[in-house]
Amino acid sequence: MSTSTAAPFADNLSLDHTSREEGTTFAPKFDAHGLVIAIAQEAGSGRVLMVAHMNAEALRLTIETGIAHYWSRSRQSLWKKGESSGELQQVVEMRTDCDQDAILISVVQTGRGAACHTGRKSCFYRIVEDAATLRDAGDPRLFDPKDVYKS
């Protein structure tokens, strides 16, 4: 994977600072692994559902199909979110940030409404109480992972 450009996207490094931050050319800044950070937020509620990464292919497919695709770093493969679980994410809006190294998508979480593989709506289901302790926020499980991810 390229560190700077990846078809069909413009090369981030080809833009000057002002164009990168204020311009209308989308030129995602992929990192050394060819990835950008991708945050999925629930349309309407604004709840942050998950954070993952996209490579150029995942980003292209997300734009072309309107369904969120990511790059799974653990599996090192393209990941059409919900392909196994049925919990597809329909993209309502996509934004990028000032230096174009992150993507924010507003999505409708289809299926049972669970973005997290644990069956919860959001992956962020635990509150950090202090440097040692988490507290479960009490989000219900919308599916049982054992039923959904059969090996």
Add this chain to the structure above:
Amino acid sequence: MSTSTAAPFADNLSLDHTSREEGTTFAPKFDAHGLVIAIAQEAGSGRVLMVAHMNAEALRLTIETGIAHYWSRSRQSLWKKGESSGELQQVVEMRTDCDQDAILISVVQTGRGAACHTGRKSCFYRIVEDAATLRDAGDPRLFDPKDVYKS
């Protein structure tokens, strides 16, 4: 920086899968560069303001002081957000995700209310129209960067 543990935090690798995802031990999973992804969301509105990274020191300081600290990858230094601009972020709640490699903070954006160095509330001020084109969402500048970041 350590790739697995960093005082004062528990070692992510010391936890089994269930404890990591369902337990009450906070054991942030720092990457090979000693970083976790950190997303700041505006308390109340749910607007995603920015995404950055924290190392163990930034995470510790954020927890201890209630003011968001990050690790600046471009400057390779601890970054107390707002130290130059006055736009400190007061942390209302901190969460972590299923595998504990990301942090979500709900913040009150103090100062003029601009998280972005361009003077806008959020760094996500441009909408991706297609694979080539961005459109400015029209967010106003709450400060003029030239006045705030004097060299």
